[in-house]
Amino acid sequence: MPVRDKVRTMSRMPILKTERLTMRYGHRAALTDCDLAIPRGRVVGLVGPNGAGKSTLLQLACGLVTPTTGTIEVLGARPGAHLDRVGFVAQDTPVYAGLTVAEHLRMGARLNPRWDGALAGRRIAEVGLDPGQRAGRLSGGQRAQLALTLATAKRPDLLIFDEPVAALDPLARAGFLRTLIASVTGIGATAILSSHLLDDVERVCDWLVVLGGGRVRVAGDVAGLLDAHRRVAGPPPPGTATVHGGIVRGGIVRGTAPAGEKVSLGDLVLAYLTRAAEEGR
Amino acid sequence: MTWLAWRQFRAPALAGAICLAAFAVYLVVLGLQIRESADVGAFRTRLYVVDAVVLVAPGLLGVFWGAPLVSREFEAGTHRLVWSQSISRRRWLAVKLLVVGLGGMVAAGLLSALVTWAAGPYDEAVGDRFTALVFGARNLAPVAYAGFATVLGAVVGLVLRRSVPAMALTILIFVVVQVAMPTLVRPHFGTPVTGTAPLTAQAVRNLTFLGADASIRGLQVPGGWVVSTGGLLTAADEPVDRAAYNRCVLGGVDDTPDCLAALDLHVAASYHPADRYWPFQLVESAIYAGLTLLLAALGGRLIRGRPRRGR
Numbered sequence: 001m002p003v004r005d006k007v008r009t010m011s012r013m014p015i016l017k018t019e020r021l022t023m024r025y026g027h028r029a030a031l032t033d034c035d036l037a038i039p040r041g042r043v044v045g046l047v048g049p050n051g052a053g054k055s056t057l058l059q060l061a062c063g064l065v066t067p068t069t070g071t072i073e074v075l076g077a078r079p080g081a082h083l084d085r086v087g088f089v090a091q092d093t094p095v096y097a098g099l100t101v102a103e104h105l106r107m108g109a110r111l112n113p114r115w116d117g118a119l120a121g122r123r124i125a126e127v128g129l130d131p132g133q134r135a136g137r138l139s140g141g142q143r144a145q146l147a148l149t150l151a152t153a154k155r156p157d158l159l160i161f162d163e164p165v166a167a168l169d170p171l172a173r174a175g176f177l178r179t180l181i182a183s184v185t186g187i188g189a190t191a192i193l194s195s196h197l198l199d200d201v202e203r204v205c206d207w208l209v210v211l212g213g214g215r216v217r218v219a220g221d222v223a224g225l226l227d228a229h230r231r232v233a234g235p236p237p238p239g240t241a242t243v244h245g246g247i248v249r250g251g252i253v254r255g256t257a258p259a260g261e262k263v264s265l266g267d268l269v270l271a272y273l274t275r276a277a278e279e280g281r
Numbered sequence: 282m283t284w285l286a287w288r289q290f291r292a293p294a295l296a297g298a299i300c301l302a303a304f305a306v307y308l309v310v311l312g313l314q315i316r317e318s319a320d321v322g323a324f325r326t327r328l329y330v331v332d333a334v335v336l337v338a339p340g341l342l343g344v345f346w347g348a349p350l351v352s353r354e355f356e357a358g359t360h361r362l363v364w365s366q367s368i369s370r371r372r373w374l375a376v377k378l379l380v381v382g383l384g385g386m387v388a389a390g391l392l393s394a395l396v397t398w399a400a401g402p403y404d405e406a407v408g409d410r411f412t413a414l415v416f417g418a419r420n421l422a423p424v425a426y427a428g429f430a431t432v433l434g435a436v437v438g439l440v441l442r443r444s445v446p447a448m449a450l451t452i453l454i455f456v457v458v459q460v461a462m463p464t465l466v467r468p469h470f471g472t473p474v475t476g477t478a479p480l481t482a483q484a485v486r487n488l489t490f491l492g493a494d495a496s497i498r499g500l501q502v503p504g505g506w507v508v509s510t511g512g513l514l515t516a517a518d519e520p521v522d523r524a525a526y527n528r529c530v531l532g533g534v535d536d537t538p539d540c541l542a543a544l545d546l547h548v549a550a551s552y553h554p555a556d557r558y559w560p561f562q563l564v565e566s567a568i569y570a571g572l573t574l575l576l577a578a579l580g581g582r583l584i585r586g587r588p589r590r591g592r
Contacts, residue, residue, distance in 0.1 A: 057426070064367060083365035094358035101290065107285050111366035154367065 013076055015040045015190045016061055017156050021070035029047045032214045033070070038155075038192070038207065043184060045201030046194040046271055048211035051084065054194040055091065057211065058162045061192070075157060084113050087159040087189075088152035093166050095145045097136030101129050104146060105153070108200050112154045120153035120188075127179065141172035148175040152183040157175065159184055161193035165200055177204055202265050210269050212276030229253070229268050230260030244271040282368055286380040293346050294384055301388055304334065305395055312399030321403045328400050330563040333417035335396050339426035339457040342385040347434020348447040351383055355442040370584045378577055382431045389427030405533070411506030413463040421562045425569035427438060430455050430574045436580040438521050458572075462565070468508045470564045473551035478502065480513065482538035491537070495526045500548060504555025511549035521546055 014037040063080025233250035240255030438447035489499030529540035
């Protein structure tokens with residue numbers, strides 16, 4: 001295959017693809033029959049309540065755990081095959097307490113073939129981290145910035161964040177998300193970030209995956225999803241299906257360009273999660 | 282990865298080096314005293330303590346250097362940081378094991394060399410290098426123990442993921458292995474040689490036990506290792522007359538050696554001769570090296586794809 005075609009095929013290929021992906025811990029199913037195809041170049045929000053399977057999905061994508069059944073492909077290969085092309089920032093952004101900021105960068109340079117030292121140095125200066133400071137004495141926000149720098153300077157094609165802002169206060173949260181998106185777009189990577197708060201992802205994501213009870217409830221382009229959903233009073237119009245009957249102001253339906261009142265992303269996610277919760281009962 | 286492994290090993294290595302240096306000073310002083318002394322037997326108790334320390338040291342290395350190696354990463358969650366770098370988990374573990382294992386072996390090697398030197402004149406005078414306490418505290422054996430103990434600690438830490446339980450289990454396994462080795466395994470490194478030895482007055486003085494049934498323990502073959510001792514035989518290869526034996530044994534401690542010697546007895550024993558010392562040191566070290574490699578391979582298997590929650 002000529003290189004150009006190969007590149008074109010690769011860019012069309014989903015960056016993350018799962019088929020009937022199932023993960024059980026003992027008897028408890030964390031994920032059940034998940035089918036997903038996430039395109040390249042997106043900022044993907046992975047939303048769902050606590051225990052929905054978000055962390056499990058991300059850990060599967062990083063190859064930290066192996067699926068019970070089903071398949072998962074990252075960058076067209078099994079997870080963990082492209083360690084140098086996938087960055088992962090774990091929940092509560094762990095760093096080595098005894099190592100200084102500069103030593104963390106040195107570690108990154110030694111352990112990553114595609115390390116971008118100039119980018120790392122620039123980012124550390126931008127966010128005002130002292131290279132001589134021990135990471136154990138950094139604030140939560142600074143620690144998150146250090147972890148983000150390490151993940152970005154690795155220059156991955158896919159950057160995965162597990163609840164990146166859960167431990168931060170609202171101000172640090174907004175600032176961190178801003179630098180996160182700037183970093184991701186700066187290196188031209190695809191990003192997946194999980195959160196149990198829709199607010200966090202709503203601002204920055206253009207692709208959405210809603211997990212509830214270990215299943216994918218809805219997934220797709222954010223603008224497309226907003227186009228396809230409407231709030232209607234009364235029975236669903238022809239060509240639409242009810243997502244959830246609604247509690248106060250009428251139900252939410254899905255169809256191709258349906259009529260009715262536009263919905264916010266928050267309402268849309270809530271409708272799917274409410275239905276998931278009612279089914280689970 | 283080597284840089285990170287060294288960087289993380291720096292603090293425990295420093296602590297270990299300080300302990301080692303303090304003990305080394307004592308050993309040098311002791312070694313010089315032994316060389317100046319006319320009566321090396323006076324150092325017996327002190328050398329017992331030193332040997333015990335050297336025997337325990339590899340276990341301590343396993344507990345303080347080996348056990349926290351991986352378990353601390355799990356406790357701090359930093360395995361999720363380092364595993365998301367572009368290095369495979371097996372390679373990460375291999376380098377960590379190599380750094381701490383070699384560090385432990387160097388420390389134990391220095392310790393062993395110093396003790397072997399310090400106790401040299403005493404060991405030569407006593408000629409009992411096969412005693413469990415001495416065999417495991419001289420020359421090559423401590424180095425092999427240290428490699429085994431550190432890797433054991435690390436793999437136990439990898440399984441338990443908690444440092445304190447890992448430390449406890451490490452020392453437990455190490456002690457069991459260190460007891461089983463000299464009692465159950467080491468005697469079978471070679472087929473014992475059988476021979477008879479005359480029961481001279483001097484031989485009787487060296488015995489540790491004279492039984493009422495005319496069985497004896499503690500028979501010594503110069504430089505060798507007696508693994509079993511038969512009954513006392515007369516010059517005509519008949520079992521000793523119990524009445525004569527009892528007269529000697531009960532007749533008074535000071536007279537017993539000469540009294541028994543006068544009976545012209547000899548005793549059959551199976552033993553490992555003195556020239557087996559180095560082969561035994563090598564075989565024992567090789568066994569520990571093999572166990573160490575097995576443990577490392579097990580660690581490599583365990584770390585590859587653990588179907589468990591990552592935190």
